[in-house]
Amino acid sequence: MRIAVDAMGGDYTPGIMIEAVQMALAEIPDLEVLLVGHTGKLAYYLERYHLAPSKRLELVHAATVVEMSEPSTTSLRAKKDSSITVCADLVKAGRAAAVVSVGHTGAAVAATKVRLRTLPGVDRPALATLMPSITPSGKAIVVDVGANTECTPANLAQFAIMGELYSQLMLKIERPRVGLLSVGGEDAKGNDLTKNAFQILSKMPINFIGNVEGHDIFNGHCDVIVCDGFVGNVMLKSCEGLARATFHWMKQAFKKNAVRFTGALLAKDAFQDLKQISDSEEFGGAPLMGIKGVCIIGHGASSPKAAKNAIRVADTFLKLGLNDKIVQRVNECGVNTPNGALLAESADKK
Amino acid sequence: MRIAVDAMGGDYTPGIMIEAVQMALAEIPDLEVLLVGHTGKLAYYLERYHLAPSKRLELVHAATVVEMSEPSTTSLRAKKDSSITVCADLVKAGRAAAVVSVGHTGAAVAATKVRLRTLPGVDRPALATLMPSITPSGKAIVVDVGANTECTPANLAQFAIMGELYSQLMLKIERPRVGLLSVGGEDAKGNDLTKNAFQILSKMPINFIGNVEGHDIFNGHCDVIVCDGFVGNVMLKSCEGLARATFHWMKQAFKKNAVRFTGALLAKDAFQDLKQISDSEEFGGAPLMGIKGVCIIGHGASSPKAAKNAIRVADTFLKLGLNDKIVQRVNECGVNTPNGALLAESADKK
Numbered sequence: 001m002r003i004a005v006d007a008m009g010g011d012y013t014p015g016i017m018i019e020a021v022q023m024a025l026a027e028i029p030d031l032e033v034l035l036v037g038h039t040g041k042l043a044y045y046l047e048r049y050h051l052a053p054s055k056r057l058e059l060v061h062a063a064t065v066v067e068m069s070e071p072s073t074t075s076l077r078a079k080k081d082s083s084i085t086v087c088a089d090l091v092k093a094g095r096a097a098a099v100v101s102v103g104h105t106g107a108a109v110a111a112t113k114v115r116l117r118t119l120p121g122v123d124r125p126a127l128a129t130l131m132p133s134i135t136p137s138g139k140a141i142v143v144d145v146g147a148n149t150e151c152t153p154a155n156l157a158q159f160a161i162m163g164e165l166y167s168q169l170m171l172k173i174e175r176p177r178v179g180l181l182s183v184g185g186e187d188a189k190g191n192d193l194t195k196n197a198f199q200i201l202s203k204m205p206i207n208f209i210g211n212v213e214g215h216d217i218f219n220g221h222c223d224v225i226v227c228d229g230f231v232g233n234v235m236l237k238s239c240e241g242l243a244r245a246t247f248h249w250m251k252q253a254f255k256k257n258a259v260r261f262t263g264a265l266l267a268k269d270a271f272q273d274l275k276q277i278s279d280s281e282e283f284g285g286a287p288l289m290g291i292k293g294v295c296i297i298g299h300g301a302s303s304p305k306a307a308k309n310a311i312r313v314a315d316t317f318l319k320l321g322l323n324d325k326i327v328q329r330v331n332e333c334g335v336n337t338p339n340g341a342l343l344a345e346s347a348d349k350k
Numbered sequence: 351m352r353i354a355v356d357a358m359g360g361d362y363t364p365g366i367m368i369e370a371v372q373m374a375l376a377e378i379p380d381l382e383v384l385l386v387g388h389t390g391k392l393a394y395y396l397e398r399y400h401l402a403p404s405k406r407l408e409l410v411h412a413a414t415v416v417e418m419s420e421p422s423t424t425s426l427r428a429k430k431d432s433s434i435t436v437c438a439d440l441v442k443a444g445r446a447a448a449v450v451s452v453g454h455t456g457a458a459v460a461a462t463k464v465r466l467r468t469l470p471g472v473d474r475p476a477l478a479t480l481m482p483s484i485t486p487s488g489k490a491i492v493v494d495v496g497a498n499t500e501c502t503p504a505n506l507a508q509f510a511i512m513g514e515l516y517s518q519l520m521l522k523i524e525r526p527r528v529g530l531l532s533v534g535g536e537d538a539k540g541n542d543l544t545k546n547a548f549q550i551l552s553k554m555p556i557n558f559i560g561n562v563e564g565h566d567i568f569n570g571h572c573d574v575i576v577c578d579g580f581v582g583n584v585m586l587k588s589c590e591g592l593a594r595a596t597f598h599w600m601k602q603a604f605k606k607n608a609v610r611f612t613g614a615l616l617a618k619d620a621f622q623d624l625k626q627i628s629d630s631e632e633f634g635g636a637p638l639m640g641i642k643g644v645c646i647i648g649h650g651a652s653s654p655k656a657a658k659n660a661i662r663v664a665d666t667f668l669k670l671g672l673n674d675k676i677v678q679r680v681n682e683c684g685v686n687t688p689n690g691a692l693l694a695e696s697a698d699k700k
Contacts, residue, residue, distance in 0.1 A: 071536055106534070134595060146533060149541040183496060183583040184456070186421055191499040191580045214584045215591025230541045231584055233533040234564045234577070238585045239592045241565025245484060246596060249627050253620035260620045266613025270603035277599050 001030060001318045003311060004096035007037035008065035008083040009103015010307075011300045014042060017102065018049045020307035025056055027308070028315055034096050036060045036083045062086040065103065068300060072106025076114055084108050088115035091293040098294035098314040100285070102302040109147050109288055112295040119327050121336030124148050125290035126159045127229065127297070128166055129236060132277045134220035137171045142181075142217065144229040145236045147288060151228035153196035154340030156180070157204065161329045162289040163224035164206055169320050170313070173223050179212030181227035181235075187211065193228060200343050201226070204333045247275075285310035287317065290326060294318055351380060351668045353661060354446035357387035358415035358433040359453015360657075361650045364392055367452065368399045370657035375406055377658070378665055384446050386410045386433045412436040415453065418650060422456025426464055434458050438465035441643040448644035448664040452635070452652040459497050459638055462645040469677050471686030474498050475640035476509045477579065477647070478516055479586060482627045484570035487521045492531075492567065494579040495586045497638060501578035503546035504690030506530070507554065511679045512639040513574035514556055519670050520663070523573050529562030531577035531585075537561065543578060550693050551576070554683045597625075635660035637667065640676060644668055 005021055007014040014037055021033050032055070035042060039061040046052065046059075053059055062083040066074045075085045087099040088111040101108045105127070113125050126144035133140040143163040148155065160178050167176035180198055182190040187198065189211055201208045209222055214235065217225055227235070250271075254264040264271075285298035285306070294317045298310040317323075330336045335343060355371055357364040364387055371383050382405070385392060389411040396402060396409075403409055412433040416424045425435045437449040438461040451458045455477070463475050476494035483490040493513040498505065510528050517526035530548055532540040537548065539561055551558045562572055564585065577585070600621075604614040614621075635648035635656070644667045648660040667673075680686045685693060 071538075072534075132595070132599075134598065149533060181584060183499060183580055183587075184422075188421075194580075213591075214587030214589070215594065217588055218591040218595035227584070230533055230544075231581055234531060234581055235584055235588045237533075237564030238567055238589055239564070241563075241568040242589045242592055243596070244565065245482070245568035246593070246624070248484065249482075249624055250620065253623040254617060256620065256623070260617045263613040263616025263618070264620070267604060267610045267617060268613070270600065270606065270610045270614070273603040273606070274596070274599055 001315050002032040002034065002096045003098045003100055003314050004034045004036055004087040004090040005311065006083045006087050006099065006101035006103055007035050007042055008062065009101050009107070010302065013102065014045050016302060016304045016307055018045055018051060019304035020311060021057065022049065022051055023304065023308040024311040028312065031315060032056045034058050034060045034090055036062050036086050036090070037065070038063065060086060060090065066107040068104055070104065070107070072104065072110045075107035075111040085111045085115070088112045091116055097318050098296070100296045100298070100310050100314050102298035102300060102307050102310065105146070105297050108295065108297045112288055112291055112293065113147065116291045116293045118290050119292055119323055121327055121330045122158055122290040123337040123340065124151070124155050124158070125288050126162055127286055127288050128163060129286040131217050133218050135223060137173060137223070139171060140217055140223055140225060141166050142225045142227065142232055142236070143289070144227065144232050145286070146229045146233035148229040151193060152341065153193060153200055153344035154335060154337070156193070156197040156226050156228065157200045157333070157335040157340050158290065158330055160201055160204070160206060160224065160226045161333060161335070162326060163226060165322060165325050165329060166287065166289065167223050169322060170316070171223070175207045176223035177207050177209045178224040178226060179209050179216060179222035181225050181231060182211040182213065185211055185213060196344055200335065200340070204335065206333065285313060287313065292323070294322070351665050352382040352384065352446045353448045353450055353664050354384045354386055354437040354440040355661065356433045356437050356449065356451035356453055357385050357392055358412065359451050359457070360652065363452065364395050366652060366654045366657055368395055368401060369654035370661060371407065372399065372401055373654065373658040374661040378662065381665060382406045384408050384410045384440055386412050386436050386440070388413065410436060410440065416457040418454055420454065420457070422454065422460045425457035425461040432457070435461045435465070438462045441466055447668050448646070450635070450646045450648070450660050450664050452648035452650060452657050452660070455496070455647050458645065458647045462638055462641055462643065463497065466641045466643045468640050469642055469673055471677055471680045472508055472640040473687040473690065474501070474505050474508070475638050476512055477636055477638050478513060479636040481567050481589070483568050485573060487523060487573070489521060490567055490573055490575060491516050492575045492577065492582055492586070493639070494577065494582050495636065496579045496583035498579040501543060502691065503543060503550055503694035504685060504687070506543070506547040506576050506578065507550045507683070507685040507690050508640065508680055510551055510554070510556060510574065510576045511683060511685070512676060513576060515672060515675050515679060516637070516639065517573050519672060520666070521573070525557045526573035527557050527559045528574040528576060529559050529566060529572035531575050531581060532561040532563065535561055535563060546694055550685065550690070554685065556683065635663060637663065642673070644672070
């Protein structure tokens with residue numbers, strides 16, 4: 001499997017990405033990497049990390065990088081020579097089968113979405129992310145968390161399939177429980193979008209458990225949560241913000257007196273455990289699903305291990321034939337484009 | 351000020367509500383309460399709590415109560431004689447100026463929304479809630495968290511005014527920073543609704559700081575966060591779910607060995623502090639703003655103190671003339687209905 005790795009996007013690149021690639025090459029015997037970035041800079045760092053270009057590790061030049069502070073569309077407009085855009089182009093040209101980046105999420109979505117297009121029968125790609133949850137697997141997957149700000153009911157039906165397959169292939173859950181994120185558990189609750197999506201989802205041969213609420217993401221009630229990308233993104237960032245604020249408040253509370261402070265020191269490892277629950281190290285990154293090719297986007301502050309795992313996830317997706325399975329399942333469920341849209345229309349009329 | 355208090359809705363009623371009323375009557379000299387519920391039951395409990403009906407405390411009969419498990423519309427359809435519906439009717443008839451309930455939120459919203467209608471110039475009421483935040487006030491207000499699943503840009507503009515006034519009157523913030531909840535900080539980010547709302551908000555004489563993201567609710571970046579009720583409700587419930595899950599994970603982590611467990615025992619008070627941050631005891635409840643009358647909805651598991659504070663908030667709203675101020679400010683900002691809708695239409699065409 002040949003994977004294009006964006007060596008430049010992210011907070012600690014190229015260093016952490018070179019370490020990640022080193023680990024990944026050792027772990028996956030048939031892996032080949034196209035390391036994309038400023039080749040002069042990369043050559044310098046490769047030497048520092050005692051790594052040399054080889055048949056399995058080729059450098060590909062990209063003059064620029066999309067900075068975290070720039071708008072998402074930079075990858076398509078002002079910086080067509082950026083590392084993420086070059087990665088997408090390598091997949092488009094058939095030189096690589098997947099893209100892995102820990103850079104600007106929006107830029108990666110924009111570049112791969114536009115350059116690679118969607119799979120046959122799939123209308124829109126979706127960004128999936130794993131949230132910590134009180135399930136046996138410890139994780140629930142939410143689709144979409146930001147690839148689309150406007151969605152149709154048919155889009156949500158397709159997202160459900162992507163989430164189901166992710167859950168089956170990566171978390172080994174045989175019959176994932178799929179919930180539709182809404183404002184109440186009753187069937188009739190929701191906005192126009194979710195009400196129409198509910199109609200479609202309840203007719204699909206998936207384990208659809210109906211509407212779920214925000215707290216059901218964490219309480220183990222379901223394995224896959226489907227929502228539009230606007231709602232998913234607000235949810236994700238609110239929860240990230242709350243988690244950060246909680247650690248802040250906790251520190252403040254511990255500092256109030258010596259007894260508390262001593263207690264906190266003794267329980268220190270427990271807080272490390274807690275931090276790890278919200279870390280996505282093990283799972284490596286958020287896949288953009290539904291495009292022709294595989295694209296895994298890791299957190300900007302990913303560790304080498306997290307970035308290595310993102311490469312491993314991309315490799316696994318390719319080996320398991322995730323994309324073929326998405327195409328097949330979308331057809332099987334009768335929600336392939338344009339079928340899904342017609343279904344949605346008839347649901348709307350009811 | 352005369353306030354109709356729903357004595358039946360909620361997890362620990364009528365007990366906690368009777369205690370709350372007792373405290374409120376002692377705290378607010380000019381307060382009069384119409385205690386609404388099954389009068390037989392209430393009379394029995396009043397005696398137990400050494401309280402007697404008086405000029406300031408009158409019992410009003412309501413045969414039923416909307417249970418937490420029932421749909422929101424129960425208050426309007428199957429149970430027109432429920433305590434919350436009777437409360438709304440008392441305001442409608444001019445016998446009380448406000449409703450306070452710790453019962454079913456959806457039922458309270460439905461009953462007061464439909465029975466009391468909106469203020470002149472206001473198109474839709476909104477449910478406001480205080481979230482813990484790293485601001486000097488320690489709180490940020492989010493409007494709407496669930497009264498409306500579909501909103502127009504003009505609705506959001508009116509919600510901004512309600513949030514601004516709440517922040518000014520209750521949190522004493524002179525010029526609250528108002529943010530529009532979206533998926534990115536840049537002006538052009540968002541869905542159709544927020545993009546159009548952005549146009550209107552940026553022209554209003556309020557301290558509009560532009561788009562904000564989920565984490566900005568907690569990081570002290572703004573005082574008022576505006577969103578549609580679907581997004582706000584998902585955000586609120588996700589955060590509640592995460593907070594609960596965090597305490598669960600924390601307990602598990604502490605139990606792993608004796609050192610951690612001892613540490614946790616020593617730091618016990620700190621966790622109490624942390625719990626209090628997320629508790630809304632001090633602020634008493636979520637107001638449904640924009641209706642003719644005042645309606646404060648407390649948490650189902652409210653303590654007597656929290657319920658008492660909900661009564662105090664209602665009393666303060668009445669005394670400060672919140673509703674007159676909403677009407678005035680909505681007009682002042684040119685977003686009164688139907689003006690706001692026309693504004694939105696012209697923004698849409700741009």
